Amino acid sequence: MKYLEKIQGLLPLGYLYLIILGLLKESILFYQLGINILKYSSITDILISPIADMASSPILIIIIISVVLFFFIFQVIIIKNREKNWSKKLLGSYKINPESDKKELQKTLIPIFFLLVSIELLALFVGLGIGEGSIIKKRIETQNLKYNYTITSESNEPVDIYMIDINSTYYFYVTKGDKHIKIAPVGKINDLEIISRK
Template identity: 60%
Template sequence: MKYLEKIQSLLPLGYMYLIVLGLLKETIFFYPLGINILNYSSITDILISPISDMTSNPILILVVLSVVLLFFLFQILLVKYSHKNWIQKILKSYRMDTNLDKRELRKAMIPAFVMLAGFELLALFIGLGLGQGEKIKKRLDSQTLQHNYILTTGSGERVPVYLIDINSIYYFYVKKDEKQVRIAPVGGIGNIEVINNK
């Protein structure tokens, strides 16, 4: 029961870490496009950014879960075979006491497990931000963006656009045959339709 209470007390810290990672990813993503996303984000956007990043891409969820599962399985193997010489060398390299019983060893490995999972998430979010931002910037410079939406402005004009992102206040898009990223308030857009690119 104490273990469950400890996990519950750490959940807010974990969520704060995810929020920081979401902010970092968004900032890195929009930087090559010359946009300071914090100027265009509400507190709601900041709070839900890690959840929206995780749920918008099922592959991302699978990668995160599989890496965490691999760390967990590695920890189980280390504890199970802690009496083997090669495991003892690994434990000594992490400055862990090799004379602990299995239960104490499992508890001693939790901070290392949390650090590895945190580092994995940091690398994943930064990598996604860098990769996606640079990819859009290169396609924007070479005019190879596939326009994926038809945007109807408040005045009734229908324009094919590449939609970069949406938050609760703004649309970020590029019009066809332009290299400039446009930022429009949600209220200024009349309608948006998906272009079927099959």
Template identity: 45%
Template sequence: MKNIDKVQNLLPLGYLFLIILGITKDSIFYYQIGINIIKYSSIMDILISPIAAVTSHPVFFITILLLFIFYYNLPKILLKNEDKKWIHKFSGITKTDTELKQLSEEEKLNCYTTASIKSLSTFLISLFLGYGIADGKFLSEHIKSHKLHYNYKLNYSDEKSENVYIIGSNTAYYFYMSEGNSAIKIAPVGSIKNLELIKNRMLDK
């Protein structure tokens, strides 16, 4: 029970950590295409950045979900497999066998919980930063080589429209590129009437 209470007490700090990771990921991604995303972000964008990042791709979402499930159960796994050194090394346990034997079961569980949180934090940093770098590099290379697919039709409030590639969006702006134009455009959400998905790879088969 105390182990669960410890995790619950860390949740606010954990979400703050995820907010920092989310903003950092977005900053790295947009920096590679010449945009300072912080300038175009509201407080709401910053607060929901972890959720937006995690749900941006099914694979990323599943990876994060599995990581949290695994690391939530890791302290108990470590406690049941104290004789398996490779698990301890993998989890970053620094205490020696002698030191661990002197601890009570509850103290061991606390030790394993702390190690699990540190290990999870390291994995999350690697994932978010790696995703931001890789995604930004992939997009910038596609822009330079003119390999973008203009799957959306953007209809403006003044009844004009154009085919576009949507780079991203937040609560206030759309970031996109128009077909036949190499410039990245930033438009307020209020200036856009709607978006049409004209090339749907899931349905156009």
């Protein structure tokens, strides 16, 4: 029960870390496009950014769960095989006494486990921000965009656009034949239609 209570106590810190990672990813992505995303984000956008990222990409959820499971299983294998030479060498390299009992080893390895998971998640989110930002920037420069929405603004003129992102107050998009990113308040767009993907 104490172990579960400790995990429950760490959950808010874990969510705060995910929020920071979501902000970092968005900032890196939009920085490459010349936009300071924090100026266009509300508190709600910041709080839901990690959940929105994970919900929009099931692969990201699978990767995060896989990373956590991998490090957890690795920790269990090390503890079970603490008497073997390879485990003793590995634990010795981290200055951990392999002769400790199971509970003592678990207490020692849990902070290392969380540190490894947090570093892996940091690398994942930063990599996603750099990768997505550079891909979008390159596609805008070469005009190699798949226009995925049609918007109708106050002028009632429908326009095909490539939607970069949407938050609670702004649309970020590129219109067909243009290399400049437009930022439109949600209230200025009358209609948003998904272009059929055949």
